[in-house]
Structures are given as structure tokens and as C-alpha cells.
Amino acid sequence: MADNEATSFDTLFGRMAVEQKLCTEEELKECKKELQARAAGSNPVTLERLMVEKQVLTPSQAARLKGSIRESRDVSTQIPGYRVLGKLGSGAMAVVYKAKQLSLDRTVAIKVLPKKFVQKSDYVERFYKEGRIAAKLNHNNIVQAIDVGEVGGLYYFVMEYVEGKTLYDDLSKGKIFSEKEALDIIIQLANALAHAHAQGLIHRDVKPKNIMINKEGIVKLADMGLAREASDIKAAKHEQGKAFGTPYYIAPEQIRGELDIDGRADIYALGATLYHMVTGRVPFDASSPSEVMRKHLKEPLVPPDHINTSLSAGISEVIEVMMAKNKEDRYKNMEELLIDLQAVRDGNPPVIARQRFNMEALEKLEDGVEVNHRDETQKVYNDALLAKYKVAVVALIALSAVLFLIVLFLAFQLKNKSESYDSMTYGQASFSSCPEIPSKPA
Ligand SMILES: Nc1ncnc2c1ncn2[C@@H]1O[C@H](COP(=O)(O)OP(=O)(O)OP(=O)(O)O)[C@@H](O)[C@H]1O
Numbered sequence: 001m002a003d004n005e006a007t008s009f010d011t012l013f014g015r016m017a018v019e020q021k022l023c024t025e026e027e028l029k030e031c032k033k034e035l036q037a038r039a040a041g042s043n044p045v046t047l048e049r050l051m052v053e054k055q056v057l058t059p060s061q062a063a064r065l066k067g068s069i070r071e072s073r074d075v076s077t078q079i080p081g082y083r084v085l086g087k088l089g090s091g092a093m094a095v096v097y098k099a100k101q102l103s104l105d106r107t108v109a110i111k112v113l114p115k116k117f118v119q120k121s122d123y124v125e126r127f128y129k130e131g132r133i134a135a136k137l138n139h140n141n142i143v144q145a146i147d148v149g150e151v152g153g154l155y156y157f158v159m160e161y162v163e164g165k166t167l168y169d170d171l172s173k174g175k176i177f178s179e180k181e182a183l184d185i186i187i188q189l190a191n192a193l194a195h196a197h198a199q200g201l202i203h204r205d206v207k208p209k210n211i212m213i214n215k216e217g218i219v220k221l222a223d224m225g226l227a228r229e230a231s232d233i234k235a236a237k238h239e240q241g242k243a244f245g246t247p248y249y250i251a252p253e254q255i256r257g258e259l260d261i262d263g264r265a266d267i268y269a270l271g272a273t274l275y276h277m278v279t280g281r282v283p284f285d286a287s288s289p290s291e292v293m294r295k296h297l298k299e300p301l302v303p304p305d306h307i308n309t310s311l312s313a314g315i316s317e318v319i320e321v322m323m324a325k326n327k328e329d330r331y332k333n334m335e336e337l338l339i340d341l342q343a344v345r346d347g348n349p350p351v352i353a354r355q356r357f358n359m360e361a362l363e364k365l366e367d368g369v370e371v372n373h374r375d376e377t378q379k380v381y382n383d384a385l386l387a388k389y390k391v392a393v394v395a396l397i398a399l400s401a402v403l404f405l406i407v408l409f410l411a412f413q414l415k416n417k418s419e420s421y422d423s424m425t426y427g428q429a430s431f432s433s434c435p436e437i438p439s440k441p442a
């Protein structure tokens with residue numbers, strides 16, 4: 001390496017070590033001081049070696065960092081108009097870099113798709129088509145798509161850079177969200193999806209890893225407009241999740257590979273995400289992705305308020321309607337869902353979910369199936385009926401008591417009357433025996 005090339009690599013290495021939180025600014029400053037001292041002497045060394053020597057980095061951390069810098073450099077020299085600053089993360093399908101958009105001097109995130117995903121021409125077509133639609137979306141809760149392109153066989157997607165964390169970061173630490181906190185996040189996402197659906201764009205991959213929360217606490221839905229293939233799901237079934245993250249949030253109709261996927265698939269995935277947030281558990285868990293998918297298709301959902309008993313009946317009903325296996329039984333659209341989310345958020349019952357539960361109960365009755373009284377509506381109805389019976393019984397007892405008293409009073413009156421009649425009939429004796437009535441003078 002030439003001297004100045006080595007220096008610029010050291011600078012990048014140091015900056016990325018701090019950015020990736022492998023060391024502190026202070027530790028880096030110390031190392032740089034020593035680096036300069038050694039360069040002046042007879043024992044020059046690279047920053048990477050020095051940081052390992054001083055045990056600021058482990059050898060494997062240093063190797064990983066060096067590898068990702070090389071990778072970033074490869075990408076940065078290839079995508080014109082952008083300078084890659086470092087790697088932000090990677091998922092099953094792509095690597096995401098932090099970069100500077102040179103023309104506008106702003107920080108962006110660039111998602112680069114590996115070649116194996118972009119060899120199929122229909123995929124590339126959809127990648128561009130959906131990228132173009134996504135770039136037209138403009139919503140505060142959607143990660144703004146900026147550009148899509150291809151260079152040297154690499155397909156890239158440029159988007160707004162979100163400084164913050166993903167919802168997955170919180171959930172993987174075991175955080176259980178309060179009902180209010182969860183609803184505040186889900187309402188922002190439902191608004192974002194309502195906007196996308198109105199433009200004809202379905203997300204198809206709503207999940208905690210694609211939900212970011214920035215430093216101001218604003219929720220941002222990522223990967224909107226990133227084309228997914230139905231064959232990804234087939235691949236997941238065969239490759240046990242290697243090609244496709246474990247499908248904890250996917251709608252049954254997507255698992256079945258149906259072609260007419262609509263906004264209700266996003267409602268299901270959002271429901272599964274809300275379920276995870278308020279219970280601390282994914283709705284269906286198993287040791288393999290195919291088993292998780294089987295459960296999405298067949299297994300009844302354990303109501304969230306059975307896991308977290310502090311949840312309101314309302315939020316549980318909303319989640320159950322969101323996650324109905326049959327899309328016809330879900331909310332029709334995001335607008336309908338938002339009515340119920342807002343109602344529960346304000347402490348009121350979810351009107352639309354209640355209607356669904358009542359309809360379901362009616363249908364079951366029509367079918368001659370015994371109705372399960374788990375839902376709160378039925379309980380409220382039963383309680384009201386019981387209260388009415390109680391009032392009727394008390395009124396009946398009171399009425400009987402009054403009747404009894406009247407009968408008693410009448411009997412007493414009758415007895416008195418007959419006694420006075422007796423005394424009038426049978427003459428003086430009774431008068432004279434009565435002290436209040438003076439006896440006639442003889
Ligand atoms: N716009 C962005 N701004 C900042 N960081 C981002 C942005 N988009 C993605 N990231 C980061 O890059 C990581 C990788 O994202 P990517 O979409 O490739 O995979 P994923 O969504 O995490 O997982 P999967 O591959 O299972 O879908 C994310 O977890 C996130 O930390």
C-alpha cells in the first residue's frame with residue numbers, strides 16, 4: 001500500500017470502528033497518537049494492527065471490519081454519484097450501506113442486491129416498476145425511496161437514511177410494549193400502509209426488521225416497493241429459511257402462493273407484529289420455517305389476552321380480526337382497521353371487530369354450532385340479562401310481601417268488625433265490661 005493510501009485506509013478504519021461502536025472516540029484518539037509516534041520512529045504499524053495489539057479490537061472484529069470496508073469500497077467505486085461511508089447491516093437478501101449522495105450532499109442508505117436475486121428478468125422488471133411507484137410515495141412514516149439502478153451487474157435501491165433502531169432490535173432484547181405504546185406505533189404504520197395501498201402498492205413483507213424508529217421516535221416503514229417473489233416462499237420451504245427470514249409474520253394466502261395478494265396480507269402481517277409487541281411472543285413458533293408456515297395456515301391463534309392478561313379485550317379482538325386466517329374475515333382495508341385501532345387507543349370498544357364477532361356467532365348459531373362465549377360482547381350481554389333477572393326477582397318478592405301485608409290487614413279488619421257486631425248483638429254485658437264507656441244509670 002502506498003503511504004497516503006494506507007493513511008486513508010486507517011482513517012476509514014478508525015471512523016468505521018467508532019461508527020459500528022467497536023471502540024470509543026477516546027480509544028481511537030489514543031491509538032492514533034501512538035500510530036503517529038510509531039510512524040515517526042522506526043516501527044511503523046497500521047491502525048488495524050495497533051488496535052488489536054492494544055486490545056481495543058479483537059482480531060476477528062478487526063478482520064470483519066477490514067472485510068466490510070473492502071466490500072463497501074467495491075460498491076462505492078461502482079455506484080456513480082454516491083460515496084459509501086460504511087455498512088449499516090445485512091439481511092437474507094441484501095446488504096445495506098450508509099452513503100453520501102454527492103449531488104445533494106446528504107446521507108442516504110443504499111441497498112445492494114446480490115446477483116443471484118437479480119438474474120431473473122421478471123424480478124428485475126418488478127424491481128424497477130415497484131421502485132418507481134415507491135419513489136412517488138411521500139409519507140412521513142415511509143422510508144423515502146430515492147433511486148433505483150443497476151451498475152456492473154449490481155442492482156441498488158437508494159433510500160432515506162434513518163438514524164435510529166429497528167423494532168426488531170427492541171423485540172430481540174425481550175421488550176414487551178405497553179398497549180398504548182404499541183398502538184401508537186401500529187397506528188403510524190397503518191397510516192403509512194393506507195397511503196401505499198391507495199397508490200396500489202402492497203408491502204408484502206411487514207415485519208419488525210422492516211420497521212424503524214428514528215431518534216425523534218417517528219416510525220418509518222422500510223423496504224416499501226422492494227419486489228418480493230412468490231418463489232421466495234417456495235425457496236424458504238426448501239432451504240429452511242436460508243433464502244428468506246423465518247416467516248413469523250406472513251399471511252396464509254402468501255404462503256399458499258396466491259397471486260392476487262392485496263392489502264389484507266399487510267393487515268395480517270401488521271397484526272402478527274402487534275401480537276409480538278404486546279405479548280413478547282411471535283404468534284406461531286416452531287423449530288422450522290415450514291412448521292411455522294403450517295401453523296399460520298391451520299393452527300388457531302392463542303388470543304393475545306390469554307398470554308398477557310393485562311391486555312384489554314378490545315386490543316385482543318382487533319388482533320384476532322387482523323390475523324383471521326381467511327382474508328374475508330379480516331378488516332377490509334387499512335381505513336377500517338384505523339377506526340378500531342383509534343377506538344381502542346382512546347379506551348373505547350372496537351366497533352368493527354365487535355360486529356365481526358357477533359356476525360361470526362350468528363353464523364355459528366345458524367349452522368347449529370355451539371357458540372363459544374369467549375368474547376366480551378357475549379359476556380356483557382349475559383351480565384345484563386342476569387341483572388334484569390335479579391331486579392325482577394326482587395320486585396316479585398316485594399310485591400308478594402305487600403300482598404301478604406294487605407291480606408293480613410284485611411283479615412285483621414274483618415276480625416274487628418265481626419267482634420263489634422257480636423258485642424252489639426249480645427247486649428249490655430260487653431258495654432259494661434268496657435271501661436271507656438260509662439254504664440247507664442240504673
Ligand atoms: N433506510 C435505512 N436507514 C438505516 N438503516 C437501514 C435502512 N434500511 C435498512 N437498514 C439497516 O440495514 C439492515 C438490513 O436491512 P435489510 O432490509 O437488508 O434486511 P432485514 O430487513 O433486516 O432482514 P431480511 O433480509 O430478513 O428482510 C436493517 O436491519 C437495518 O438495520
Ligand SMILES: [Mg+2]
Nearest residue numbers: 209210222223
Ligand atoms: Mg429490510
